Amino acid sequence: MFGCLVAGRPVQIVAQQVAEDKFVFDLPDYENINHVVVFMLGTIPFPEGMGGSVYFSYPDSNGSPVWQLLGIVTNGKPSAIFKISSGSADSCR
DSSP states (O other), X not given: OEEEEOTTSOOBOOOEEEETTEEEOOOTTGGGOOEEEEEEOSSSOOOTTOEEEEEXXXXXXXXXXXXXXXXXXXXXXXXXXXXXXXXXXXXXX
């Protein structure tokens, strides 16, 4: 249903489904990612009037996940480029 692209890395099109309505892409070395592209593959559209929220997660100083809302994708806007940091997780906060 979704794809993910980070500059200099292969396109990811296999997300881990962690709940009925939640999918996760693993982004190793996240500290060095400045932008990420999230896109719909076009195989399964959202129901009319619906969309998907895009979040970025990184660990806080205690190792607990922090979730940052980046934006949305919809049938009318099936892809987006999101700025997630300027080189470190601290700048995402």
